[in-house]
Amino acid sequence: MSHWPMTMERCSSNRATLAPGGNPFATCHVRPGSIPFLFAEGQSAATVIDELRLGEWRGQIIGPHGTGKSTLLAALMPALEQAARSPNLLVLRDGQRRLPPETLLKLGKDAQLLIVDGYEQLSWISRWRLKRRCRRLECGLIVTAHRDVGLTTIYRTSGDSHTARRVVEQLLSGNESSPLDATELADAWRRHRGNLREMLFDLYDVYERRRPRG
Numbered sequence: 001m002s003h004w005p006m007t008m009e010r011c012s013s014n015r016a017t018l019a020p021g022g023n024p025f026a027t028c029h030v031r032p033g034s035i036p037f038l039f040a041e042g043q044s045a046a047t048v049i050d051e052l053r054l055g056e057w058r059g060q061i062i063g064p065h066g067t068g069k070s071t072l073l074a075a076l077m078p079a080l081e082q083a084a085r086s087p088n089l090l091v092l093r094d095g096q097r098r099l100p101p102e103t104l105l106k107l108g109k110d111a112q113l114l115i116v117d118g119y120e121q122l123s124w125i126s127r128w129r130l131k132r133r134c135r136r137l138e139c140g141l142i143v144t145a146h147r148d149v150g151l152t153t154i155y156r157t158s159g160d161s162h163t164a165r166r167v168v169e170q171l172l173s174g175n176e177s178s179p180l181d182a183t184e185l186a187d188a189w190r191r192h193r194g195n196l197r198e199m200l201f202d203l204y205d206v207y208e209r210r211r212p213r214g
Contacts (some may be wrong), residue, residue, distance in 0.1 A: 024171040025204035030197075033074035035170060038163055045079045048072075048154050055152040057085065057113060057140025062148060063157030066197030069144040070117055072155060076142075085113040085140055092118035098126050107139045119143035159194030161186070167196065168203070180206065 028034060039045075052059050061069050073089065080087045090103055099122065107114060114134065119127070127149065134141045143149060168185055184206065192198040 030200045032070040037071045037075035049079050051154040059154035060151040061144045061155045066195035067157040067159045087113045089115045092121040096121045097123045113140035115142045117144045120145040
């Protein structure tokens with residue numbers, strides 16, 4: 001699941017460009033859909049879609065907290081729409097044990113594919129009912145979770161320092177001089193134990209303290 005702090009500076013659009021003097025780690029620059037998902041070598045949105053087809057449009061994206069599951073979903077949406085699957089994305093809140101009734105009513109009608117981000121929040125009976133309904137209506141189902149929830153795994157996200165460095169370099173591209181150095185980035189990575197999302201939130205504060213003021 002994704003939680004984006006409201007304390008960060010606001011931006012006017014989902015894919016906002018960095019304004020002069022802005023913070024590249026602000027919410028609008030790091031939330032899902034704002035930066036490209038960095039696939040593992042040999043993998044792409046196309047290979048994930050191929051896995052989904054083989055699994056009859058049912059699959060799970062597995063990975064620890066903050067390793068890019070929501071960002072991957074955002075990267076897959078255009079390909080899913082091109083495949084005419086009419087995806088319907090549902091992001092669950094912490095502790096949300098049931099699906100909204102209107103979500104189930106849409107299955108097989110307005111949506112041929114349901115995407116549940118944070119699937120493991122649901123109770124086991126809610127999961128069972130959802131899977132059964134999707135099978136009966138021939139509706140696809142993609143879920144994100146921290147561990148195996150009984151569907152075919154179509155992608156595993158993982159936190160590694162190399163990927164974290166690539167993401168930070170991407171966010172800092174265009175900055176002629178950055179107030180952050182490699183040691184600082186490595187320290188932030190270790191401090192958050194591989195949680196890229198939390199590391200980026202931390203770097204927002206670091207950047208604010210260090211960036212030059214006009």
